[in-house]
Amino acid sequence: MKKIYFLTALFCSILLHSQERYFLNSDTRLYTSPNSASFLGYFRYGAEVRLLSESQNGWYKVQADNFNEGFVQEKFVATRLNAKDVKIKDPQNPILEGGDAYYGGNHLFVLAAGLKARALPDKNSKIKEILFTGDPVAVNYVPVNQDDWVNINGNFVEEYAQYTLRKFIGPRPDFDALLKEFDKLNKDALQDRKTVSERIVELAWNSEYSKLAPAYQRYYEVVKQINDPKLIADTEMNMALAAALAKHKLPEQITAFTQKAEFSLKGTKTKSLYLSQTQLVKIFGSPVKKASVGDECGVYLSDLFYYYPDLEVSVDEKKNQAEIVKVYINENNKFIINPNTILDNSISEKTFIEKYGTYIEASIKSPHNYAIIMEDSQFRLVFKDGKLFSVEIIFYC
Structure with missing residues (x-):
């Protein structure tokens, strides 16, 4: 029955005012009926709503982004937002406004570990993302009922909408x-x-x-x-x-550590991250595949990529140049950060951390992935089954 309800509500709302999007130009609440003191939840300025009725004595029936339905005053509904909006703030509204150190828009924080964000407000719905304690999430409407659902992407578009229960989000944990x-x-x-x-x-x-x-x-x-x-x-x-x-190196120390980085490919040192196309083909032969890669930022040597079983390279055939993008570390390929730091497929993840952990960045969201940050790029090192698997050079846009 829930799924039928969602589809029916969505169909009706699309039929009404289907060419317009509507936003709230002030904090307000979702009331159970016009002129009632009883309400279902809180809206922050900028929240999008769907209109479910024409204006009735200065009130619209609307749908919030979690499918709650209720009433808001007509004066708070607009087709666009602008700097001249007079925002009436609700001091009891629990939604945090943008401008703190964590998020730029309306938001709350995840309170639970390993929180499942779902595609629909249904505990059996598809899991779209796993969130972590302290993650900020976009919230424009929260229900009063702690066991009700919240859209934590603040978006009606199904592709982007994500849901969790109200009780799992709130002020940032201490x-x-x-x-x-x-x-x-x-x-x-x-x-x-x-x-x-x-x-x-x-x-x-x-x-x-x-x-x-x-x-x-x-x-x-x-x-x-x-x-x-x-x-x-x-x-x-x-x-x-x-x-x-906790003992992270300073940027200048990391730069000094990596400034002579190179690869050893089938016994041939690249002398930098570049080599000639002629040298590349001499070492590896003709590529398994050539492909044009969209490079809107222009960070690679060329849009043309050569793909080998253990190597990805950006190649400028006219200039006879090749730029290493990704190397799979195996018995033939090594990553030489400097003459004293040579990483091959025998180095374990734990050993790497113990020896070089002060130079890296890491995240709980990308386990076994470590970055060595440089001024305009980074080395991304990936470990699989406890051993170094690949090294990728990621350039900043």
Whole structure:
């Protein structure tokens, strides 16, 4: 029945005012009926609504972006927003406005670890994204009911809309408060300790690197209680990563570390990230595939790419030049960061972190992927099954 309801509501709303989009030019609430004090939720300035009726005594029946239906005053509905709008702020509105250090528009923060963002307001709907504690999410309307759904992309377009329950989003969690909450828990309350420690770790990754060590310290206590060997090994590696990231090198130190970077391809050193097309073909032969790659930013040597089983290269055939874009590390290919730092397919992820972790950037959202940041580009190193798998050079637009 829920799916029929969604389709019917959507069909009706498309029929009415189908050529227009409507926005709220002020904070307001979604009332259960005209002139009522009872309301379903809060709108922030800029929220989009769908009109479900013509104006009735100064009120429109509208649909919010989570499919809640109710009434708003006609004076707050506009086809466009502009700088002259007189925004009446609702002090009880829980939605945070843009301008903080985390998000530029109306938003709230994820409170739960590993939060599933779904394609529709239905617990059986497709999972579109996994979000982490402390992630900001775009919110223009929130219902009062904590068990109701929220559109956390603030968008009616099905391609972009994502939903979660209201109770899982709110003000940004406080890291120190979570640490105290964990430390007060009885050690026998394993599930509660696991839940809180997962939130602490995710929030630490959404904060400063200095918070990772105390976060993993708590999480490691729980992991040892669970006694899963793989989980213990992974956590110990992340603890090593946390220790390294807390001692992150300065940009000039990283530049000095990487300025002589090159590859060894089938025993031939490239002397830089470039080589001639003639040299490329001599080493690897004719490419398996040639393709033109759209390069709107103009960051590559050429739009023409040569693809080999273990190499991707941008090639300017007229100038006899080739620029390395991605190398798969194997028995033939090595990444030489400098004469004292040669990475081949035998180096383990843990060893790499322990030796060079102070030079890298990392994220919980891209596990086993590490970046070495340079002025106009970065080296992206990917590990698979505990070993170095590939190195990609990513240029900034």
